[in-house]
Amino acid sequence: MSLDLLCRYHNDAVYACFLPSFDQSIPTFDIGSQHFICFIGGDFRPISDGKLARLASDLLAQGACYFVCWGSDSERFHDLIEDMLLGDVARSAEEAIVMNSWHVYSDLSEALLFFLCHASPSSSYTEQSISRVAITLAQEDNSKIIQTFLSQPELYVD
Numbered sequence: 001m002s003l004d005l006l007c008r009y010h011n012d013a014v015y016a017c018f019l020p021s022f023d024q025s026i027p028t029f030d031i032g033s034q035h036f037i038c039f040i041g042g043d044f045r046p047i048s049d050g051k052l053a054r055l056a057s058d059l060l061a062q063g064a065c066y067f068v069c070w071g072s073d074s075e076r077f078h079d080l081i082e083d084m085l086l087g088d089v090a091r092s093a094e095e096a097i098v099m100n101s102w103h104v105y106s107d108l109s110e111a112l113l114f115f116l117c118h119a120s121p122s123s124s125y126t127e128q129s130i131s132r133v134a135i136t137l138a139q140e141d142n143s144k145i146i147q148t149f150l151s152q153p154e155l156y157v158d
Contacts, residue, residue, distance in 0.1 A: 003029055003133070006150045009116055012037075014150050016134040018143040023051075026058045026135075033129040035063040039115040041108065041146065042137025044073035049080060056081045065121040065130070066099040070111035071137075078102040097122035108142060109156065112149050117157060 003017045015031055029036070038059055044052065056077070059067070069078045081100050099121060103111040112134075121130060134150055136143035149156060 003027070003031070004147070006147060007153065009132070009153050013131045014116070014134070014153075015131060016136070016143070016147050016150055018136045018140060020138055020140070026055065026062070029062050029133065031131040031133065033063070033131040035065040035121065035125050035128055036131040036133045037066040037068070037115065037119045037121060038064040039068045039070065039112065039119075039132070039134040039146075040077070040137065041070040041074075041111065041134070041142060042139050043071055044069075044077050044137070047137070049076075052077050052080050053084065056084055060084070060098065064098065064133075065125045066119050067101070068111060068115045068119050069100070069102040070104075070106065070108065071139075072104065074104050075102040097124055108145060109149065112146065113156065116150070116153055 003015050006014050006016050008014065013031060013033070019026070067078070067081055078100050081098070085098055099119070101114070101119070103114065115132065115134065134146050136146055
């Protein structure tokens with residue numbers, strides 16, 4: 001799995017990667033910022049809660065400060081993230097402010113527009129450099145659509 005820099009959008013570096021297997025771990029991201037907004041899309045139905053929790057934990061440890069979850073059963077991933085955050089008493093109050101949204105009823109382009117134009121981290125992160133990382137889970141066709149969309153967002157954004 002490689003993480004590709006696709007563009008810069010309003011000072012944010014926008015990256016994308018394809019995760020072909022749910023058994024594969026997320027590599028350490030070298031994105032030049034401490035925190036990032038994470039779009040994660042795919043069909044979450046075949047993925048166990050344990051694997052989703054490990055994925056969320058890995059992304060949080062790397063600095064995810066906002067999750068945009070898209071695809072079938074994405075609300076389950078959203079709920080797992082919230083449960084993890086609520087149960088993690090070791091996080092400081094500032095660190096605990098992680099935003100999270102699910103878009104099971106949106107088409108892919110609508111969810112990507114939200115990711116680019118509306119997903120904004122809490123104020124505790126706004127003074128820091130923020131990147132955007134789009135991850136596609138085991139859906140190569142959608143990965144290609146995401147890469148095309150995010151490579152030239154000016155074609156899709158008013």
